[in-house]
Amino acid sequence: MLKPPHNHHHNHHHLIFSLLILFIHLPFSISTTATADIAALKSLKTFIKPSSIPPSSCISTWDFSSDPCLTPKRTHFICGLTCSPDSTRVISITLDSVGYSGSLTPYISQLTQLVLLDLGQNSFHGTIPSSLSSLSLLQSLSLSYNSFTGPLPSSIGNLKSLQDLDLSNNLLSGSIPNTLFSLSHLTRLDLSFNKFSGTLPAKLPPNLHELAIKANSLSGTITKTSFTELTQLETVELSGNSFTGVLQSWLFQLPALQQINLSNNSFTGVEIWRVGKKLSSLVAVDLGFNKIEGYLPVNLSEYPVLASLSLRYNRLRGPIPLQYSKKSNLKRLFLDGNYLSGTPPAGFFTGVGEESPVIGSFGDNCLLRCPPKSELCLPLQKPMSVCKKVYGGKMPRRN
Template structure:
């Protein structure tokens, strides 16, 4: 970026995002007192963030994510007089520091600080941000309990605290009735999944995978999350059956309950979730047969039922799922021949049938699967 950009004294918005600009951010940007928006994301910028950017009086949007910026940067450098501020410093090599006594002189609307080497508990200044609707602090080193004051942020719709070290229980008092996305995967949260903690009519993405939750999946889950698109409780310690109410999630596209201790049979009317593209029930204790109705899931791209105790034949209706790219039914009790119609899956990249009781010959037609990796 040329130093002369600082001579554009009337500039209001600067957008150079999604290019291949390298070098440092010129300090001359601090001369443009009229600047409100700075969009330099997805480039190859390096060096530190000039302190002058935080001193611009009217700035309401700073987006520097996905560069090679480094060094320490303190959030309390910002003095903007704007009513609202949107800030994204994610995916650099920065270390973001926060004064524990800092209260911003403005209201944050979006704050995205993913992979910014933030340590400690969730910054307490966030408890004053009543206009905040997007909060992403994923991939940091935050720990402690998820604080109950999140309940008092009425505008919060997007919450991503994944890939941290949060402990304790899911905050049962959290009012998530207005939430659209909650991503808390890859932490150390524990306790039971309680019905009050997940009830929300607007939730689209709910990811609690890779934690330490125990107990059963609430039986009412399908009646409480009617509009959900993505649901993952994988890699926990959940037991009991898959609730039959889950078939009410007719907008569901991804269901991942893998790597738990779930038992019983696959819900009979799971085919009601007709938009499913990814179904992963692998590495549980499920019994019974693979339902013939599973062939009604015509949009399936991934089907993983491996590591259970499923028996019987691979249902012929499965050949209706012509978009399959991953089919893993290994480590079960399936019987019969390796069926010829498997060769019809032209998009299939991964096929795993190992550790079953299959018999007969491997059909030559499987050589037609030109995209097969495994």
């Protein structure tokens, strides 16, 4: 009788099975996180007060008896960080907002593959370590809603890949470094609700879409050089500072600009040229609570998609231009708290039951015959004596 042929397949399967058993029992055989990354994560946790780490939080699962990038994550490092596809490097840290308190370790700089760092809505304090600037791949940095103090390190300009920088709602002070201009990929910058002083940087990052530096202590004038290359800028929020001077027309003619809020500053004038052939994307303008003098800028009525305009609580005088009432897409118009005179255009008060085509207010001015039934005419006009004083002893005639 012939012997059956030797089964090579059987041996092959047996070998694979033995190897698998071996792999399963090898510690961390699938991969190991880079030692520099582990050291940085340990330091990050050490710099956080243990008493501010709730048992249910991400940081409480950072137990270094296990490898941070090991998968599957059953009990350790189950949240707060993401690793590279080969499980050797940490590429993102997003801490949960549970009130972690402590400072940010300077060893964060060892996480050289980090693309995203978000420590927002916690209680971090102390300064922003300048070593952060060696994270050359970082695209998004958010330290918002913490208590960071001190200056913004000028080395921040080394974060060449940065696209989104949010440091809002901290206690940062000093001037805004001119090195921000080097951030050529930055599209969003939010430094609102800090204590920055001085002027705007000489040049802002050229590819910004969103600029927000609300509620700081910035002063000086808004100069064209700061905005020269900003052809993609859509939103400008600089309200609640101490800017002065005259706002010039180039600002309102930035090609992509949609919203501009410069309220609660100390601007004294505004120049608006005609839009001309250039079509503007400007939808909302807020220049309320400044010291703007002169007449209402009639050329604003030519901006084709302007829907919301506030010039409330300034020092404007003269009539409300008729053109404003003929602008059908203007839905919100706040002109209260000025010294506007004459009779407001009748076009604002047409319609059923004296309802106006716009929401807003013409109150607290020196207007004559503002229909008392119209909400637009609230609050009441200024006393005659105040208006007479402003207009040199006599009330201006009706327009």
